[in-house]
Amino acid sequence: MTRTELQPPPNSTKEKKRKETHGKKERKEKENKRKKEIELFHCSSLLSLYGINTGISNWRELFPDGILYASTESHYSVFKAARMYRIECVKVDTQVSGEIDCKNFRNKLFQNKEKPAIVNVNLGTTVKGAVDDLDMVIQTLEESGFKDKFYIHCDGALFGLMMPFVKRAPKVTFKKPIGSVSVSGHKFVGCPMPCGVQITRLKHINALSSSVEYLASRDATIMGSRNGHAPIFLWYTLNRKGYRGCQQEVQKCLRNAHYLKDQLKAAGVGAMLNELSSTVVFERPKGEEFVRRWQLACQGNIAHVVVMPNVTIEKLDTFLDELVQKRSSWYEDGKIASPCIAADIGDDNCLCSLHKK
Numbered sequence: 035m036t037r038t039e040l041q042p043p044p045n046s047t048k049e050k051k052r053k054e055t056h057g058k059k060e061r062k063e064k065e066n067k068r069k070k071e072i073e074l075f076h077c078s079s080l081l082s083l084y085g086i087n088t089g090i091s092n093w094r095e096l097f098p099d100g101i102l103y104a105s106t107e108s109h110y111s112v113f114k115a116a117r118m119y120r121i122e123c124v125k126v127d128t129q130v131s132g133e134i135d136c137k138n139f140r141n142k143l144f145q146n147k148e149k150p151a152i153v154n155v156n157l158g159t160t161v162k163g164a165v166d167d168l169d170m171v172i173q174t175l176e177e178s179g180f181k182d183k184f185y186i187h188c189d190g191a192l193f194g195l196m197m198p199f200v201k202r203a204p205k206v207t208f209k210k211p212i213g214s215v216s217v218s219g220h221k222f223v224g225c226p227m228p229c230g231v232q233i234t235r236l237k238h239i240n241a242l243s244s245s246v247e248y249l250a251s252r253d254a255t256i257m258g259s260r261n262g263h264a265p266i267f268l269w270y271t272l273n274r275k276g277y278r279g280c281q282q283e284v285q286k287c288l289r290n291a292h293y294l295k296d297q298l299k300a301a302g303v304g305a306m307l308n309e310l311s312s313t314v315v316f317e318r319p320k321g322e323e324f325v326r327r328w329q330l331a332c333q334g335n336i337a338h339v340v341v342m343p344n345v346t347i348e349k350l351d352t353f354l355d356e357l358v359q360k361r362s363s364w365y366e367d368g369k370i371a372s373p374c375i376a377a378d379i380g381d382d383n384c385l386c387s388l389h390k391k
């Protein structure tokens with residue numbers, strides 16, 4: 035994948051000419067910039083391990099006692115990584131939206147002021163699709179006396195590849211003091227085999243890698259051999275769709291997610307959709323058969339639908355019709371009260387008898 039091919043197409047002749055003249059220079063600059071980063075192909079679970087490992091390995095050099103901070107809504111692979119590396123892990127509370135609660139983060143940092151912080155920032159949480167406020171996390175770290183004593187890994191498994199196309203999404207860039215970003219290739223892009231990409235700074239990789247003589251190269255991986263087809267699928271798909279194609283797909287996902295959320299609410303089903311997300315969270319369907327048929331991921335009282343490019347309005351309508359029909363039998367046409375899910379999705383989104391306006 036070359037980044038130039040994913041830039042928006044030039045919209046004027048003048049712009050085209052300028053691009054041609056500066057093309058060579060730009061390409062050289064980009065090449066140099068790329069040398070600062072490294073890309074690897076694994077799935078995001080392994081990349082959590084890798085991201086945290088990158089953080090730990092770097093801090094281990096200087097500070098052997100770093101603490102991993104991750105919000106309670108972080109993917110389970112983050113906590114698994116902490117167990118595997120036997121690193122102390124502090125869970126940080128979240129807001130109802132699923133976004134990290136920076137007040138609670140600040141409190142937790144104050145309790146461990148003397149130890150460096152390795153922080154997992156979610157660019158789209160697994161269940162609620164919440165995007166942590168990266169700038170606020172950085173500000174909280176700096177204000178709490180952690181300047182130059184922190185490492186941030188951004189977990190963008192699903193939403194990391196959609197974010198660049200969402201207007202109001204926060205900027206994730208290596209101009210900010212982050213250590214690594216990971217994305218899955220089999221989610222938004224739809225690669226047929228599990229894979230992912232991690233971008234990190236070359237200086238961090240140096241702490242992890244070692245020379246392997248028979249390979250005639252350095253190894254910086256956890257797994258060793260990797261799937262060579264995955265990068266080809268990613269490269270092919272991204273190039274076939276191009277910048278505009280990806281942008282249109284993201285917009286379609288967001289539009290369809292809004293449609294689903296609005297229709298659920300219109301049908302009296304409590305539902306929430308985070309502003310930057312295409313993950314619709316709603317009341318857990320009562321019938322297990324329905325949950326299995328639609329392969330819904332459930333957690334406690336809620337379920338979610340992740341609206342991806344393959345999800346059409348027709349499919350959503352079929353889902354909604356079936357859900358409404360089943361619900362009327364589960365709740366005997368309103369004679370039985372549906373559960374309150376305000377704690378999961380907020381008072382405004384819950385449509386139980388107590389919160390319905």
Ligand SMILES: Cc1ncc(COP(=O)(O)O)c(C=O)c1O
Nearest residue numbers: 077078079109158159160191218
């Ligand atoms: C936020 C987040 N991180 C990591 C993962 C793990 O991704 P993968 O399937 O690539 O292992 C997921 C999967 O849903 C996720 O939502």
